[in-house]
Amino acid sequence: MNAMGATIAEKIFSTRCGRPVHAGDVVMAPIDAAMIHDITGPLAIQTFYQMGGTRVFDPKKVIMLFDHQIPADSIAAAGNHQLMRKFAAEQGIHNYDLHEGVCHQVVLEKGRAGPGEIVVGSDSHTCMYGAAGAFATGIGSTDMGFVLKFGALYFRVPETIRMTIDGAFQRRVGPKDLILSIIGDIGADGATYKAVEFAGSTIRGMEMPGRMTLSNMAIEMGGKAGIVPPDQVTWDYLKSRRQVTPFELDSDEDATFADQRRYDVTNLVPKVAVPHNVDHVVDVTEVAGTHLDQVFIGSCTNGRFEDLAEAAAVLGDRNFSEDLRVLVIPASRDEYLKTLRAGLIERFVEAGAMVEAPCCGPCMGGSFGLIGPGEASLSTSNRNFRGRQGSAEGSVYLASAATAAASAITGVITDPREV
Numbered sequence: 342m343n344a345m346g347a348t349i350a351e352k353i354f355s356t357r358c359g360r361p362v363h364a365g366d367v368v369m370a371p372i373d374a375a376m377i378h379d380i381t382g383p384l385a386i387q388t389f390y391q392m393g394g395t396r397v398f399d400p401k402k403v404i405m406l407f408d409h410q411i412p413a414d415s416i417a418a419a420g421n422h423q424l425m426r427k428f429a430a431e432q433g434i435h436n437y438d439l440h441e442g443v444c445h446q447v448v449l450e451k452g453r454a455g456p457g458e459i460v461v462g463s464d465s466h467t468c469m470y471g472a473a474g475a476f477a478t479g480i481g482s483t484d485m486g487f488v489l490k491f492g493a494l495y496f497r498v499p500e501t502i503r504m505t506i507d508g509a510f511q512r513r514v515g516p517k518d519l520i521l522s523i524i525g526d527i528g529a530d531g532a533t534y535k536a537v538e539f540a541g542s543t544i545r546g547m548e549m550p551g552r553m554t555l556s557n558m559a560i561e562m563g564g565k566a567g568i569v570p571p572d573q574v575t576w577d578y579l580k581s582r583r584q585v586t587p588f589e590l591d592s593d594e595d596a597t598f599a600d601q602r603r604y605d606v607t608n609l610v611p612k613v614a615v616p617h618n619v620d621h622v623v624d625v626t627e628v629a630g631t632h633l634d635q636v637f638i639g640s641c642t643n644g645r646f647e648d649l650a651e652a653a654a655v656l657g658d659r660n661f662s663e664d665l666r667v668l669v670i671p672a673s674r675d676e677y678l679k680t681l682r683a684g685l686i687e688r689f690v691e692a693g694a695m696v697e698a699p700c701c702g703p704c705m706g707g708s709f710g711l712i713g714p715g716e717a718s719l720s721t722s723n724r725n726f727r728g729r730q731g732s733a734e735g736s737v738y739l740a741s742a743a744t745a746a747a748s749a750i751t752g753v754i755t756d757p758r759e760v
């Protein structure tokens with residue numbers, strides 16, 4: 342039989358399962374790392390015990406942290422934290438607790454996900470670790486209970502959609518505009534259960550933060566994973582975070598793809614996802630002038646130093662509009678420190694923003710920063726579903742940090758190329 346080419350996803354599953362597997366095969370695959378946070382962790386732990394679990398499969402492979410409801414914003418949240426701290430202590434799991442920031446950012450920063458690994462998290466944006474060449478996917482708390490006990494999980498090896506991206510971004514246009522435009526094009530269910538691969542010269546020239554933004558939002562088109570083939574950028578990023586021995590991991594040219602799409606970013610303009618769907622994407626010019634009550638710059642999608650630096654560059658020495666609330670939340674302690682040391686936190690505070698310590702913040706309306714009925718928020722995060730950031734009668738617009746900063750200066754949705 343001819344040896345057929347394979348996709349990255351097929352290669353990862355073949356290596357980890359110890360035999361050649363193909364898209365469509367159902368396999369029980371070993372798990373290299375499993376992440377739980379303060380919202381979904383308690384149910385996963387409960388399931389683990391209900392399944393008769395006593396010791397987790399490998400405490401070193403379990404990543405625990407709190408980010409959605411920190412500092413505890415209710416007695417229930419405090420109780421969840423207590424339960425998880427107790428579990429970590431009993432099981433010998435290192436608990437990052439509330440010290441480090443948003444789960445996905447922290448997993449990558451701590452080098453807990455890398456090329457060729459199968460990583461799961463009980464959170465839908467776990468696909469972000471694909472930026473580091475992992476096959477990473479979000480799973481439910483019940484599946485996570487199973488993983489904690491057995492260190493393995495059933496998967497149907499996904500087919501792959503390859504997105505080849507070429508061209509150079511224009512000023513104030515970047516990865517967030519690209520991923521919004523791709524999602525607008527393919528639709529919220531356009532990549533359902535597919536591994537989405539990001540390839541091409543634009544990706545090769547992109548640093549890790551941008552790659553994270555792309556992989557993070559793979560789930561917003563239904564993707565099971567969002568993978569960037571590891572290259573020197575990946576290995577350089579991982580070098581200071583874990584032991585690395587670079588190796589080749591890319592799809593073969595004769596691999597079978599479910600679909601191959603090409604994009605050119607040369608003429609890409611700033612994009613905005615308008616209420617209430619992530620795939621309802623328009624050019625910023627179409628919604629420019631829309632009144633806003635709040636701007637949120639942060640989240641696992643766009644809360645990194647590079648995003649905050651872009652926002653600060655747009656801001657310059659101006660102030661934010663006094664007619665709206667501006668919330669800035671770095672995605673992690675590291676990102677916070679970089680931003681602080683660059684003097685940008687001072688600039689944001691001076692300009693009128695409220696800067697919070699690393700956490701999910703208003704991203705999913707779980708804790709603070711909620712919007713009221715009839716209010717509109719523009720957010721650098723990844724979801725704008727009805728009620729996502731508070732009132733179901735509110736509206737959430739998604740955009741880049743540059744568009745967010747420009748809009749925060751004027752108080753209305755604003756093209757960042759024009760301020």
Ligand SMILES: CC(C)[C@H](C(=O)O)[C@@H](O)C(=O)O
Pocket residue numbers: 380381409463464465466479705
């Ligand atoms: C709370 C958690 C389960 C949820 C997710 O899975 O994504 C959240 O992080 C989100 O972004 O909606």
Ligand code: SF4
Pocket residue numbers: 408409443444445464466640641642700701704705722723
């Ligand atoms: S920042 Fe938002 S998208 Fe990311 S994990 Fe937190 S709630 Fe989910």
